[in-house]
Amino acid sequence: MKHFTQFEHKSVADKLIELALTYKKSPRVDLSKGLGKRVGCIFLNPSLRTRASTQIAAMNLGMEAIVMNMDKEGWALEMQNGAVMNKGTVEHIKDAAAVLGTYFDVLAVRAFPSLTNKKEDTEDFIFSQFIKYAGIPVVSLESAIRHPLQSLADMITIQEHMIAGKKPKVVLTWAPHIKAIPHAVANSFAEWAIGCGHELTIAHPEGYELDKKFTEGATITPNQKEALENADFVYVKNWSAFDDYGKIHSTDSSWMLTEAHLKNAPNAKVMHCLPVRRNVELSDEILDSERSIVQKQAENRIYAAQAVLSNILGG
Ligand SMILES: NCCC[C@H](NC(=O)CCC(=O)O)C(=O)O
Ligand SMILES: NC(=O)OP(=O)(O)O
Numbered sequence: 001m002k003h004f005t006q007f008e009h010k011s012v013a014d015k016l017i018e019l020a021l022t023y024k025k026s027p028r029v030d031l032s033k034g035l036g037k038r039v040g041c042i043f044l045n046p047s048l049r050t051r052a053s054t055q056i057a058a059m060n061l062g063m064e065a066i067v068m069n070m071d072k073e074g075w076a077l078e079m080q081n082g083a084v085m086n087k088g089t090v091e092h093i094k095d096a097a098a099v100l101g102t103y104f105d106v107l108a109v110r111a112f113p114s115l116t117n118k119k120e121d122t123e124d125f126i127f128s129q130f131i132k133y134a135g136i137p138v139v140s141l142e143s144a145i146r147h148p149l150q151s152l153a154d155m156i157t158i159q160e161h162m163i164a165g166k167k168p169k170v171v172l173t174w175a176p177h178i179k180a181i182p183h184a185v186a187n188s189f190a191e192w193a194i195g196c197g198h199e200l201t202i203a204h205p206e207g208y209e210l211d212k213k214f215t216e217g218a219t220i221t222p223n224q225k226e227a228l229e230n231a232d233f234v235y236v237k238n239w240s241a242f243d244d245y246g247k248i249h250s251t252d253s254s255w256m257l258t259e260a261h262l263k264n265a266p267n268a269k270v271m272h273c274l275p276v277r278r279n280v281e282l283s284d285e286i287l288d289s290e291r292s293i294v295q296k297q298a299e300n301r302i303y304a305a306q307a308v309l310s311n312i313l314g315g
Helices: 010-025 049-060 093-103 118-122 125-134 148-161 184-195 224-228 294-313
Strands: 038-043 064-069 106-110 138-140 169-174 199-203 219-221 233-237 269-271
Touching: 010 148, 010 184, 010 294, 038 049, 038 093, 049 064, 049 148, 049 294, 093 106, 093 125, 106 125, 106 294, 118 125, 125 138, 138 148, 138 294, 148 184, 148 233, 148 269, 148 294, 169 184, 169 224, 184 199, 184 233, 199 224, 219 224, 269 294
Parallel strands: 038 064, 038 106, 106 138, 169 199, 169 233, 199 219, 233 269
Antiparallel strands: none
16 A cells, blocks of 8 residues: 555455454554654644544554644645745745655645635645655545545444444434534545445435535435434534535534434444534433444544554555
């Protein structure tokens, strides 16, 4: 594997899930694999899970991880080719990424969307600049359009909790939020769930259609109640409008998932990537109940990252 940026193929996903579960049983079984290797974790946006789990994953492989919170402690990066840099930006991505490429064996990057420039965001412009100029393998720590390490952890978590021999009904439901939120987690979850062969239903209010390239193969409905019937896994997530790019069309609190929403889904496990706005997206009663597997997802972020780094190291 060169870069890790998106779902490639079910066979690759299956191998990564299997390797992650091996590491979960014996986290340090490959402790010598990454000795002498370094991963640079570049954050252009905040993080709790991705930041810590990627460092732990690297340490479990004997790698050194260096984290740079570029949004707070780095030079302001210029992304536009040919820019006359006489304003706020200090260093061009061409120069910065090339330097990072000489310091590290693997580069891991978080670069959220602007939610104002649809063209640049959908092309994953900023993230692609790192791939273009670093010259080493690049891992996505959430880009403008995808969050593949989250989705891999989600697929591992579903595999661990599904009933053997029963094809689970997986539902991705939109939830309210107070802010305009990226599409990356929802896009990626759809891409991986469909790619891994799960039966996926996506429920959202009118106006919240996701980019079709991620949702082909899913059943899409504005009827949350119907979607939730007999669900086995319910992934709760807010996203802003995609067509009317980055806008908030609804804050309808009836979409917040509560126990009452799940009366026809007695076995449903509830998922969220975290951080979650309690009692806005999801109720306390669900998050604090046996239904919630959000902590399992967060734990699996370590082994997802470890499987990906191990695969990139090769051997
Ligand atoms: N990395 C996981 C989620 C990141 C981002 N959440 C946020 O921006 C939450 C911000 C807030 O709640 O204020 C998202 O949903 O795409
Ligand atoms: N789920 C997730 O990516 O969390 P962080 O934003 O805290 O890294």
